[in-house]
Amino acid sequence: MACSYREYLAGLEARGFAPPTINNRRLSLIGFIRWCEGLGIRQPGDVTASVLEGYRSWLALRRRRDGQPLAAITQRERLVAVRDYLGWLCRRGVLAGNPAADLELPRPSHTLPLSPLSDPQVARVLAQPDTATPLGLRDRAILETLYSTGIRRSELAGLSAADLDPARRTLFVRRGKGRRDRVVPLGERALRWIGRYLDKARPAMAGERTETALFLSAQGDGGISPGYLSRLVTGYLRRAGIAKGGCHRFRHACATLMLENGADIRFIQQLLGHASLATTQIYTHVSIGQLQRVHGLTHPASRDPDSPACLPTTAPIP
Numbered sequence: 001m002a003c004s005y006r007e008y009l010a011g012l013e014a015r016g017f018a019p020p021t022i023n024n025r026r027l028s029l030i031g032f033i034r035w036c037e038g039l040g041i042r043q044p045g046d047v048t049a050s051v052l053e054g055y056r057s058w059l060a061l062r063r064r065r066d067g068q069p070l071a072a073i074t075q076r077e078r079l080v081a082v083r084d085y086l087g088w089l090c091r092r093g094v095l096a097g098n099p100a101a102d103l104e105l106p107r108p109s110h111t112l113p114l115s116p117l118s119d120p121q122v123a124r125v126l127a128q129p130d131t132a133t134p135l136g137l138r139d140r141a142i143l144e145t146l147y148s149t150g151i152r153r154s155e156l157a158g159l160s161a162a163d164l165d166p167a168r169r170t171l172f173v174r175r176g177k178g179r180r181d182r183v184v185p186l187g188e189r190a191l192r193w194i195g196r197y198l199d200k201a202r203p204a205m206a207g208e209r210t211e212t213a214l215f216l217s218a219q220g221d222g223g224i225s226p227g228y229l230s231r232l233v234t235g236y237l238r239r240a241g242i243a244k245g246g247c248h249r250f251r252h253a254c255a256t257l258m259l260e261n262g263a264d265i266r267f268i269q270q271l272l273g274h275a276s277l278a279t280t281q282i283y284t285h286v287s288i289g290q291l292q293r294v295h296g297l298t299h300p301a302s303r304d305p306d307s308p309a310c311l312p313t314t315a316p317i318p
Helices: 002-014 019-038 049-061 072-091 119-126 134-149 153-157 188-206 226-239 247-260 265-272 282-286 289-298
Strands: 170-173 182-185
Touching: 002 019, 002 072, 019 049, 019 072, 049 072, 119 134, 119 247, 134 153, 134 182, 134 188, 134 226, 134 247, 153 226, 153 247, 182 265, 226 247, 247 265
Parallel strands: none
Antiparallel strands: 170 182
């Protein structure tokens, strides 16, 4: 089983699956294979529907290092990887049927993201980097880019210097989620900070090396990784007094604040690179400001009748 799953992953790569998706499938299958080996199951033909039910129950009872259970969406992703792998074995004739064909998958809960950062909160985070240093200039440019464009951490980490078009004030995002390219607008303030980073910090960081990444590592020998970017942003959030979140807090802030100011949700969908409008609509639940304004203007009980603003200016007719 351990050899064949590598062929399965190679097939995913040949079909154009994104590297993060392939890596997630790899980790999911490694975990499943190790679980099977703990039960003495080493051949794909020994995996039955009852074995898979046992694995599903084991995932549901498993705890992370912090003592919390695995999220339903994580359990689902791991089971989907197993089901797809076993289906691949069926197509190759290794298995006569897919024992995971009728496996019930956990339903992910539709929870709202963390409350969006307000504009003053964002301003506090943006003020944290020490822009008197090359790294501080780089970090301020990174934070401004995340806030201005709402791009994902992996998309920012993959930016090359050639993806920046200062004349058009745009960024070219290559192979975002679903391997879809898109062009996103870049605000004037973010463009100004990127320009300062490119003029004053990046040449000193790169030295004599020829690097293509837009945002260089601290050593200047290549780009930054998504994991490094998460730790960087989380650190600045905490220094600004915001205990939870990472890069996605800027993505949420970008989307919700634009919605609050009247942007059409279809434009938000295009900006964020969502394949489905349903994914973007999560931000309509977070963006409460417009609903509060409409509620205040139209609902009969939105105001206290005993408040001075609602009391009659003349005595009522007896």
